[in-house]
Amino acid sequence: MKKILLIEDEEPIRRVLSKILTEENKGYDITESEDGKDGFLKLTKEDYDLVLCDIKMPKMDGVEVLQNVRENGIDIPFIMLTGHGNISTAVEAMKAGAFDFISKPPDLNRLLTSVRNALEIKNLVTENIKLKKRIAKKYTIIGESEAVNKIHIMVEKVAPTDARVLITGNNGTGKELVAHYLHKKSKRSSESFVEVNCAAIPSELIESELFGHMKGAFTSAIKDRPGKFEIANGGTLFLDEVADMSLAAQAKVLRALQENRINRVGSEKEIKVNVRVIAATNKNLLQEIEDGKFREDLYHRLAVILIKVPPLSDRKTDIPLLVEYFVETLSADQGVDKKIFSEDALQKLMDYPWTGNVRELRNVVERLMILGSNPISVIDIEQFASKSK
Numbered sequence: 001m002k003k004i005l006l007i008e009d010e011e012p013i014r015r016v017l018s019k020i021l022t023e024e025n026k027g028y029d030i031t032e033s034e035d036g037k038d039g040f041l042k043l044t045k046e047d048y049d050l051v052l053c054d055i056k057m058p059k060m061d062g063v064e065v066l067q068n069v070r071e072n073g074i075d076i077p078f079i080m081l082t083g084h085g086n087i088s089t090a091v092e093a094m095k096a097g098a099f100d101f102i103s104k105p106p107d108l109n110r111l112l113t114s115v116r117n118a119l120e121i122k123n124l125v126t127e128n129i130k131l132k133k134r135i136a137k138k139y140t141i142i143g144e145s146e147a148v149n150k151i152h153i154m155v156e157k158v159a160p161t162d163a164r165v166l167i168t169g170n171n172g173t174g175k176e177l178v179a180h181y182l183h184k185k186s187k188r189s190s191e192s193f194v195e196v197n198c199a200a201i202p203s204e205l206i207e208s209e210l211f212g213h214m215k216g217a218f219t220s221a222i223k224d225r226p227g228k229f230e231i232a233n234g235g236t237l238f239l240d241e242v243a244d245m246s247l248a249a250q251a252k253v254l255r256a257l258q259e260n261r262i263n264r265v266g267s268e269k270e271i272k273v274n275v276r277v278i279a280a281t282n283k284n285l286l287q288e289i290e291d292g293k294f295r296e297d298l299y300h301r302l303a304v305i306l307i308k309v310p311p312l313s314d315r316k317t318d319i320p321l322l323v324e325y326f327v328e329t330l331s332a333d334q335g336v337d338k339k340i341f342s343e344d345a346l347q348k349l350m351d352y353p354w355t356g357n358v359r360e361l362r363n364v365v366e367r368l369m370i371l372g373s374n375p376i377s378v379i380d381i382e383q384f385a386s387k388s389k
Contacts, residue, residue, distance in 0.1 A: 001029045002119055003046075007039035007053040007065065008032070008081065013104070017052065017111075024112050036060030040068055048076055050118050054104075055082040055089055063089070066096045075125070077118040081106065139180035142325045143318035147310040151178060158305050159185030164257070166242075166302045167280040169309030172359030175280040176240065178309055182278055183236040191235030194228050199241035206249045208265050211256075217266025229262050232275045242279040242302065243288050247295065254298045277302065312354040312361060319350045322358060326365040339368070340375040348381045 004021060008014045011034070018030045031048070033039035037059040043051070051069075055062035066078050080093045083104035090101040099121070100114045141148060158165060159182050167175045176195075183193045201209050208217075212227030228237055239245070245253070256262050257277060261270045279302045288294035312319070323341055331338045341349075354360055364385045372380035 001027050002049045003029045003031065004050045004052065004115070005031050005033060005039060005042060005048045007036060007051065007057070007062070009035050009054060009057040013054075017106075020108060020112070021115065024115075036062060036065045040065050043069055043074060043076070044072060049122055050115065051076055051078045052115075053078055053080055055080055055093065063093050063096055066093065066098060070097050077122055079111075079114055079118060139177050139184070140325075141174065141177050141181055142322050143315060144321065145315040145318045147315045148318060151307060151309065154305075154307055155181050155185055158182065158307075160187060162187075162276050163304045164276070164302050165278045165305045165307060166285075166299075167278065167307045167309060168285075169280075169282065170311050170357055171282050172357035173309040173311055174358050175282075175309050176238070178307055179236075179238045179240075179278045179280060183238075186236065186276065188235050188276055192232050193236045193238065194232035195238045195240060196228050197240045199244040203246040203249070206246060207252060210249065211252060211262045212264040214264050214266035217264075221266065224264075227262070227264065229256060229273050229275055230271060233273050235275070237275045237277050239277060239279040239302075241281060243281040243283040243285060243294055247293075250295045250298050254295060254301060257298075257301045312357045316350045316354075319361065320346050322361055323349065323365055326362050327369065330366055330369055334366075336366070336369045337374075339372060341368075342375045342377050344378045345376050345381050348378050349385070352385070 002025075006014055006017055006021075008017065014032050014034070018032060021028045021030055031042065031046075033042055036053075036057045039051070039053065040060060042048075043065075051065075053062040053065055060068075062078075062080055062082075066080070069076065069078075077099040078093075078097070079100045079102060080090070080098045081102055081104055082089060093101055099118045102111055102114060141151065155178065165179075165182060167178050169175050179195075180193065183189060196209060198206065208221075208225070208227065210227050210229055212225050212230055213221045215221055215223050239253075252262075256273065260274060261272055263270055285294055285299050285303075289296045289299060320341075323346065327338055327341075330336050349361070349364075356363075367384050368376050368380055371384050
């Protein structure tokens with residue numbers, strides 16, 4: 001039910017507006033307030049989805065209510081009402097952050113439309129905040145071990161700069177999390193984070209994926225298309241599994257890093273880009289260079305800062321925290337019932353080698369939450385977790 005606060009000093013108008021809103025939508029819960037001061041107090045004590053607020057009122061006028069609400073960090077849409085038709089007052093209200101401004105007596109269709117629009121936007125903002133929180137939680141680096149603390153310290157130092165970072169580590173260790181963490185802590189955090197899995201794109205398409213193409217550049221190029229460098233402009237480009245990139249693509253990436261310019265496939269026009277590049281690999285790039293599979297000059301461009309993500313076997317003290325985190329996220333995201341792990345079960349998990357690292361641990365926790373008893377015991381671990389070995 002949507003909660004609407006109606007702040008209006010004239011009782012007959014409050015009664016009429018309240019009746020109109022409740023008849024329009026039975027899902028509206030209307031709270032009335034007879035002056036600005038009382039309305040402001042209600043807003044500081046209770047959450048509302050929308051405020052309909054008169055401007056000319058005793059004790060505190062509507063613009064003052066709106067300004068005080070914003071100063072207190074309360075983010076809620078205001079529709080301002082006035083019987084004076086004062087344009088300068090309307091401008092003042094809109095500058096203070098009002099969603100809309102309606103003269104009294106209000107046009108009912110316009111009022112109801114404005115209420116619906118304000119509530120819809122409030123829903124979108126709320127969902128966006130929730131989504132951002134879920135994404136931020138998804139890319140949290142969990143752990144208190146010395147190895148994880150070293151990564152946190154390194155990220156705090158490096159993230160505010162535009163230095164390129166090469167993240168190394170075995171599969172499943174969480175290299176992607178470090179890349180997201182770097183972006184989140186950087187000056188580019190409000191811009192795009194664009195990820196390219198170089199191992200998942202065929203070699204003949206990687207250049208088009210990175211730099212874009214023009215219509216007719218090749219058989220399936222039916223329209224102009226920007227590449228990841230353009231899409232990430234102003235933000236961060238994450239080249240995952242960079243060692244799997246073809247030598248031809250490596251040469252073009254090197255040029256892009258040197259000159260901050262790219263060319264779409266099939267075009268001679270240069271496009272200027274401003275991108276921070278973070279790369280990751282599970283391979284030994286120095287060995288790849290020796291084998292002639294990776295350009296040494298590109299390596300030195302990418303590896304300004306090196307961050308090595310340790311395998312789970314080197315940070316086993318983090319396993320209980322990781323298990324707790326996975327139980328919480330799996331329960332919230334998939335509707336799986338929460339289960340408790342016994343101390344013996346946690347110790348059993350800490351004794352495992354975890355060749356698949358954190359990714360493998362997550363899969364095991366998910367399997368145990370679905371198939372295991374509650375609390376999860378050593379027997380459950382032996383029955384279900386061992387199948388992953």
